[in-house]
Amino acid sequence: MTATHDALDRVTRVPGVRGALVVGATDGLVVAQQLMDGIDGQAAAALTGSLVSRLGRTAEGAGLRPPAFVQLRGEAGSILAAPGPDDLVLVAVVGPDANLGLARLEMIEAAGRLA
């Protein structure tokens, strides 16, 4: 099993996670995905890739290190993103009842092994 699919498996096993993707931060395209029906992977990849890329540039402009983890919380759930090596980003779409602490730990660990 590749590191990419291993990362997706680890994240999607966390309770409340509806899907996970590996995304190219620069191009916003899907590298691999495991999503429940009804989740638009293309949109999640494009928008999250753009968000993480811009946050990284913002942090750099402010003299800070790039973010290791991003949570975008909405009414019906959250988008979680963990930048990894080689311009890859591990993204998770989670429901409002998700175990965010566990998801964060798994994502940071799995994102570090992406390549």
Add this chain to the structure above:
Amino acid sequence: MRALEPWVVQPLETFLAESGARLTLLMTSSGQVVAQHGFSRSLDVMTAAALGAAIVASTEELARLMGASGFEALVHNGQRQSCLLAAFTTPRGRWIGLVVFGPETSVGIVRLFFDQMVQQLAAVAPREQPQVPMLAENFETELDASLKALFGR
């Protein structure tokens, strides 16, 4: 942004605002320009339209040879600028979009909002076809009128 047909304006404006594209050209599959954004010279528009239509025709023929129905989009990635070229179906026939974008946006974002624009165009397009004959004798007049509309002069 300039468009020959007013119903194209809103979907194209939304696409431009959301995607961050630098240049956009909408044309028919024969290379007749329908709308443009960002071009400052009519010669550039006509050249880009002719080249874009030719590339799409070539790739569709390649797809046919390979037994595929067609390619969804063609993307050229560059250091400073990239280019997306995609054909799509509207109630007014087969159209082509040519989008030039820089590193301030991404191919994923451009593809996402391009697809949304295609859906919006299909939704708002008038169903009746304007039947204007494109004869050799009035071709130059039509071309001049189109260029004036697209460049406002």
